[in-house]
Amino acid sequence: MSYKQKIHKEIKKALNGESDLVYLERTKLKEHGDVSTNIAMVLAKKQKRNPLDIANELKEKIKADGSLISHIEVAKPGFVNFVVGDYALSESLVEVINIGDKFGFAPEKSKEETLVEYVSANPTGDLHIGHGRQAVIGSCLVNLLSAAGYDVKSEFYINDFGEQIQNLSDTAWAIHCKLNGENVQWKEDFYPEDLLLPYVKKIVGAYCSKPQQQLTKEILGQEIKDLILKSQEELLSSLKISFDKWHSETDLHTRGEVKNTLKKLKESGITYEHEGAIWLKAQELGDVRDRVLVRSDGRSTYLLADVAYHINKFKRSTKLITLWGADHHGQEVGLKGALKVLKYDENKLEIIFVQMVSLKKEGQEIKMSKRAGTVVTVDEVLNEVGPDAFRYFLVESHPNHRMIFDIDLAKKQDKDNPVYYIQYAHARCCSIFRQITDDIKKEEVLKKCTISPDVFMYLFKANNQEYSATKSLILRILDFPEEVLNSAESRSPSRIANYLKELATDFHQFYTVCRVISKDINLTEARLGLVETVKITIANGLKILGINAPESM
RNA sequence: GGGCCUUUAGCUCAAUUGGAUAGAGCGCCUGGCUUCGAACCAGUAGGUUACGGGUUCAAAUCCUGUAAGGCCCGCCA
Numbered sequence: 001m002s003y004k005q006k007i008h009k010e011i012k013k014a015l016n017g018e019s020d021l022v023y024l025e026r027t028k029l030k031e032h033g034d035v036s037t038n039i040a041m042v043l044a045k046k047q048k049r050n051p052l053d054i055a056n057e058l059k060e061k062i063k064a065d066g067s068l069i070s071h072i073e074v075a076k077p078g079f080v081n082f083v084v085g086d087y088a089l090s091e092s093l094v095e096v097i098n099i100g101d102k103f104g105f106a107p108e109k110s111k112e113e114t115l116v117e118y119v120s121a122n123p124t125g126d127l128h129i130g131h132g133r134q135a136v137i138g139s140c141l142v143n144l145l146s147a148a149g150y151d152v153k154s155e156f157y158i159n160d161f162g163e164q165i166q167n168l169s170d171t172a173w174a175i176h177c178k179l180n181g182e183n184v185q186w187k188e189d190f191y192p193e194d195l196l197l198p199y200v201k202k203i204v205g206a207y208c209s210k211p212q213q214q215l216t217k218e219i220l221g222q223e224i225k226d227l228i229l230k231s232q233e234e235l236l237s238s239l240k241i242s243f244d245k246w247h248s249e250t251d252l253h254t255r256g257e258v259k260n261t262l263k264k265l266k267e268s269g270i271t272y273e274h275e276g277a278i279w280l281k282a283q284e285l286g287d288v289r290d291r292v293l294v295r296s297d298g299r300s301t302y303l304l305a306d307v308a309y310h311i312n313k314f315k316r317s318t319k320l321i322t323l324w325g326a327d328h329h330g331q332e333v334g335l336k337g338a339l340k341v342l343k344y345d346e347n348k349l350e351i352i353f354v355q356m357v358s359l360k361k362e363g364q365e366i367k368m369s370k371r372a373g374t375v376v377t378v379d380e381v382l383n384e385v386g387p388d389a390f391r392y393f394l395v396e397s398h399p400n401h402r403m404i405f406d407i408d409l410a411k412k413q414d415k416d417n418p419v420y421y422i423q424y425a426h427a428r429c430c431s432i433f434r435q436i437t438d439d440i441k442k443e444e445v446l447k448k449c450t451i452s453p454d455v456f457m458y459l460f461k462a463n464n465q466e467y468s469a470t471k472s473l474i475l476r477i478l479d480f481p482e483e484v485l486n487s488a489e490s491r492s493p494s495r496i497a498n499y500l501k502e503l504a505t506d507f508h509q510f511y512t513v514c515r516v517i518s519k520d521i522n523l524t525e526a527r528l529g530l531v532e533t534v535k536i537t538i539a540n541g542l543k544i545l546g547i548n549a550p551e552s553m
Numbered sequence: 554g555g556g557c558c559u560u561u562a563g564c565u566c567a568a569u570u571g572g573a574u575a576g577a578g579c580g581c582c583u584g585g586c587u588u589c590g591a592a593c594c595a596g597u598a599g600g601u602u603a604c605g606g607g608u609u610c611a612a613a614u615c616c617u618g619u620a621a622g623g624c625c626c627g628c629c630a
Binding site for chain 1: 555556557558559560564565566567568569570571572573574575576577578579588589590592593594595609610611622623624625626627628629630
């Protein structure tokens with residue numbers, strides 16, 4: 001149990017109930033103690049009393065015994081501020097060392113099973129930086145929800161069906177014919193030639209070595225799709241991103257799930273026919289216009305397949321999270337509406353929109369466009385900065401915020417990226433342990449730290465500056481589990497990134513002020529234990545972000 | 554015209570989801586290594602939280618209006 005939970009319990013006891021309203025928060029200023037509660041102000045309204053009276057009453061009832069709470073103070077207009085006792089902090093540190101690499105992670109998957117779908121790009125080209133953003137945010141979210149106790153599965157929906165795929169096949173065949181010296185008619189909506197040329201060459205090359213097989217347009221289309229998909233998978237894998245399932249849209253069609261969904265929608269009376277097409281009465285569901293489900297030529301639309309896909313997912317998981325690029329937000333009402341009509345709880349589907357990435361080059365903002373050749377690929381940037389900086393750079397910002405990607409800045413971010421500031425703190429911790437001389441054994445010290453809080457009490461026998469730096473660091477470390485929960489609930493992994501930056505700052509300050517290894521054995525042991533908890537916390541936080549925690553750099 | 558998202562220091566972003574004096578990094582300037590890693594630390598400068606109104610003990614945060622920007626409004630996905 002954390003010191004916060006213990007203090008919370010004391011307040012609850014003093015109040016005889018009403019504890020649901022008690023909220024303890026860390027203070028910003030030292031003059032306000034370490035934690036404070038606004039409960040007196042909250043109750044003042046209900047009880048029609050002066051908040052200061054309630055606060056003072058609370059102060060009288062709760063004993064500051066020095067162990068859990070060393071000081072209580074009431075401040076205008078009714079805050080109750082607590083200074084946490086050194087012993088309670090020591091106890092918490094023992095707990096951190098004991099839990100180790102599980103610190104901050106929920107002990108069991110006690111929360112809802114959740115299926116997170118993200119990236120889901122067309123297999124029609126290289127992943128660009130916008131996909132990269134969705135990929136990084138999505139994978140961090142999966143890690144984060146899992147850390148918070150959700151039973152999480154991840155999935156990539158392959159849009160391997162429909163017009164774009166047909167176009168891919170047509171383009172590839174045109175390139176193939178061109179390579180053979182044929183005069184081909186190049187259509188305007190074809191994919192850029194230089195984008196697909198390497199893939200086509202590779203496939204053609206493979207077929208040259210087995211002349212018994214004839215390369216047809218159909219085969220080429222299939223092969224290039226598979227090849228692009230494979231390259232996407234490899235690229236994501238180099239970013240430490242993997243999926244529990246790659247779900248093909250084509251499968252939904254061949255298994256009849258799309259047809260079945262259409263049948264059910266028809267039966268529910270939410271469709272109609274118009275000019276040979278089948279429409280969803282989306283306006284009745286709150287959409288700005290009706291949507292086509294089946295085209296006049298009999299082919300189904302993306303929307304219909306997506307409804308079928310989400311039904312498929314609902315059969316496997318009670319809660320769904322889907323990440324979409326912001327340009328897809330128009331589909332939300334139609335999809336959710338159709339699901340609702342078919343008696344699925346649309347509130348169990350949460351769509352997270354990741355805002356667009358635009359580019360900045362030489363101070364000018366430009367739109368990313370395939371046609372204009374201004375696409376920046378994941379590959380291009382990843383090769384330049386490596387996976388750690390890449391992931392940090394993209395997870396740092398909130399999904400709801402548009403991101404302006406400065407390509408030149410990103411490429412030279414190898415030293416400036418804050419991820420190195422965090423990793424350096426971790427490496428420093430490791431380095432300290434490498435300095436230990438023979439009279440102190442690392443394993444013995446750490447073992448001692450798992451047994452008794454007394455070891456850590458030496459941390460507090462220090463001058464004011466050292467005491468202050470030490471305590472700030474400890475309080476920050478102990479914030480971690482709550483930070484994980486808050487980040488998960490608000491679906492913002494960027495908060496973990498920010499937390500780690502602050503933790504690293506506290507550690508670097510501590511390191512500057514407090515010498516860890518000294519002639520004072522007791523103090524050395526206590527500080528080594530503290531350094532171990534820093535190392536654990538940084539490593540666990542970086543794990544959520546999918547970033548390496550190096551022993552040295 | 555309608556819908557979704559956004560606006561905080563020169564730039565990139567925070568602010569424990571309504572708390573007390575809005576904080577970091579980069580960049581500028583100044584100082585700090587004969588002792589555990591200077592990829593670090595300390596200090597200086599930089600703000601009417603886009604703007605107006607409202608809600609209350611308390612607003613960057615909630616409501617509302619205005620302005621600016623991004624995205625969408627296809628029988629593409």
